[in-house]
Amino acid sequence: MCNEVKIQKAAEILRKSKYTIAFTGAGISVESGIPPFRGDDGIWSKYDPKTLELGFFYENPLESWEVITQLFYDYFGKAQSNKAHIVLAEMEKRGMLKCVITQNIDNLHQQAGSKVVHEFHGNSQKLVCTGCHSYFVPEDMDFDNLPPHCSKCGGLLKPDFIFFGESIPVDAFENSVEAAGKANAVILIGSTGEVMPAAQVPYIAKQNGATIIEVNPEKSNFTRSITDVFLEGKAAEVMEKLNDALFGKK
């Protein structure tokens, strides 16, 4: 477990930093009930990842959509942000955090109140028409009739997250690299560091002189290479302690 000394050290770095960013992966949402993709209990141990390959989706939209609705609307759709998401939103509100760069597609940072969120892999809580590019929200969809089609042009709808074989949204990539170049400190939460190109972001910040604070119950690629302060533990528990160190206990 991370001890009080490390929490205080992290709080001191964050108080002094003029430009802090957060970088989050699947681990920050585990305590909201969303498992990571990999690992023994990961999503890929129950579902076939090929259903989220772009080519497969266009050839077999019904089969893909059956998995998509189960995973992202019946399941992710009901998840609530946890203390870790909320502390990051509070830090932004108090001017201590410039942005969240997330690999997650669950919308939980926005639900917690974060305003500047760069979504590297898009967002599952929006649907986009593959024909006319109109956007829709899942609440307005009739998922009893799959696959869903656009009410304006009849085109096939796709969740607005990045499928395997799709490129990263240019804006998210450019904004993230720019923020990483300016950062004095990075709070890195719940990422293995194995998913590229997203994992480059903390390395870019480190190269530009940022101090890296990492929260994870397990060591990651980052811990072994660039992390300065490793806060070992679950995201919500550790961030609650960091919140108390920064803002005092409520």
Ligand code: NAD
């Ligand atoms: P990942 O790189 O996101 O790794 C998950 C990490 O979370 C691991 O390092 C693990 O030790 C850590 N972790 C587990 N429980 C934690 C906790 N309670 N607190 C903090 N950290 C914890 O790997 P992945 O899951 O294979 O994801 C692959 C890609 O898919 C990533 O881009 C990921 O963000 C995305 N994904 C998103 C969601 C989501 O939107 N919630 C869920 C699964 C995967």
